[in-house]
Amino acid sequence: MKRLSFVLFLLSTIITSSCSRMSVDADEVGVFVKKPYIFGSGGVDDAPLMAGSEWKVFSTDFVKLKKTPQKFTEGFDDIMSDDNTPVDLTANIIMQIVPTQTPLLISNFGVEWYDINIKPKFVKFIRDEISNYSMFDLTSNREVYDKIEDVVIQKVSQIIEEKNIPVQVIDVVVDRAKPNQGVMEEIDRTAIQIQNKRTQTERVKAEEQRASAEQAKAVADKAYMREMQFTTAEYLKLREIEIEKEKVDMVKDKNQVNVTMLMGGGVTPIYSVK
Template sequence: MHRTQRHLKLALVLLLAGLSGCSRISTDPGTQTVLIDKPWFFGHGGVQDSAQEPGSGWYWWSTSGIVVPVVPIKIDERFDDLITAGDNIPVDFNSYLQLQIKDPVAIIKKYGERWYDNNLKEQYRTIVRNEAKQYTLNQLLSDSQSVQKLESSILAATSKLVKDNGLPVAVLDINLGKVLPDGKILDEINETGRQKQRSKSMEAARQAEEQRKEAERARAAADNAYRNEMSLSPEQFIKLEEIKAKKMLYEQCHKGCTVIVSDGATPLVVGR
């Protein structure tokens, strides 16, 4: 009995000793943890062949982990003073690169934790600069087809770069943010836009006035043609128009008002 108790105590001591040399590593959903062994006394170090899936596990205290996202990630790159084609105007904008790591273990084992900064960042920025500087300011500002074409060419070139370098990464998408020229140039563009809008408004007003005048000329011509057809003098025609006007007043005010007419005077309308 005493021997059994001694064995249990020994097993407990060994278990506690083992646990004191272990650490717990947890992995959140949407990520994997690449495990790296760094033994101090014996065994082989390096990246383990399998990553830890979401959950937790116990490892030797000399084992560490690098968390790698396996869901799509978005990388924001800022570009300042990029010179446009033709007009040579410096512009600022952001590009948004969407990537997804396909093999966390391979990317850490071959390229390390800073794989993007060391193997893709500068090459990608060069691609964006070289492609964007082929477009004019107006194309980048207001031509959606040109911007879509630019994004497609950047996406294709970046995908080829990743494939040629053997990076276990999928290039999902590329989007450009709003392109903004220098502040003074932007003020000039806005002022030019306001002037164009004022010119459009003035031209619309001029055309409306011309249409009104044309309508009046057409009405006058029709009245004159009618007067000639009826063989009326100008005075007779004016008198006839007055009679028509009085008749219209009578009809409109038949139930709602009283019309008092005196020769040579403007009709007087009195409400009941």
Template sequence: MRYTITSLVALILTACSVYSPDAGHEVVLIEKPWLFGHGGVDPEPVKTGRTFAAVTTDGVDVYMQPRKYETELHDTMTSDGVPISFHAIMVLQVADSVALIKNFGPSWYLNNLEEPFKTMVRQAVRKRGMNETAISTTALDEIDNEIRDQLVAFIRDKALPVRLITMTVGRANPPDSIKNQRIETATQEQRVQTEKQVKLAEDQRMAAEQSRASADNAYREAMHLSPEQFIQLETIKMQRVVCGPEGKAACTFIQNGATPVYNLGR
């Protein structure tokens, strides 16, 4: 008797499917009877706990939390004919798992949203030039807002039971040739600025030298000195600074061709 009960329980279990979704998931049951009934999608999803279903019933796991979908868009043409690339991101959240699987199937994003999303991005970028798209953050914000409004309208019109949480086309990536040209242009512009600063410093130094020369010449004329006398005066001033009480050098001055005599015995 005990063997019979055990066998019966084992038979029942092997004839059933067991579903126990994790937190944040729901399982939509799709009944596919072999002999009787019409089957179809069960109106109530499996949300928590453990559920037993017929062996002919399939379960589709649906993630109910916000999920990120990423799309690479290569060679998206701008209005001036420059191909740029984007790494676009869209975050969606399922609102009704049963309606989603019943009306759009497990591959609902791939079949209904991915290509329209790419088309929206291409059309928005085609209205703008490479410079404003690749450099100006204002242009990218405008593109994001334009596509976001189109996506919300598209999801509503198609009756997709999902919510758009956020989306962005990300940073625009121009071709390497354009990047190299921009680096070269920036280098040249920096070189020009550096040369301007060097010339400005040289002009300021020349102006300072000219101003000092004018001041020295005005002093010489006021003292009624000849150029030779002024040079001699400046020499004396220099010697006084170097060899005077405040100077650090021991100096011997030789004038008029005289030969110095040193006491070597001391």
């Protein structure tokens, strides 16, 4: 009797220690994958754990999946645009599993159902659509992305339907493309060259305008000298007086300003105006 009790206790201990209780959160669904060592048949349990918890033996795997929409992001480097300019961008696809069909998803497509069955096609579709537009449109026209996203949603949804994958596409969002580093450096160099050329052109124009103004003034001065019958010395003296008058006019309304007047043709000031 004691031996029987011991055996039963031992069996109970083994069974208890080889079992564990699995649970899921509110946004999760669980799938049991049976892998019996001796008795029973293996495979994916047809009944998913939708809520709460449930016991499993140690040889059974438990896979958790998110019931809420999940975002998968793919980066693209050096995609060739329609005008053969390489661009970089990021594309996002938002997908949601069908919770009640998660056993079918795991059984037919595995835990990595996206990486194996969706990702390669999604990447290809994005590359194909980007290559239909020029770099200018890809970097400046948001309407282009609306068209690209609609086409990719349709194509990915078609793949899902053909393969009977129990997931659905919620949305596709493609971030604005930008030229790759090499193109950006070339754009910067071109912009610098254009700016330098523009600056040089403006400098030449300013010098031409200044020369034209000085020439016009010289002509006007000569005409004035002839009209007033001034000699060159008399005209220069007149200009000297006018310059000194301009000094006074510039500061006449300001306080605490000294103006040194140079009159009489010498280097020593004759008087100061305060």
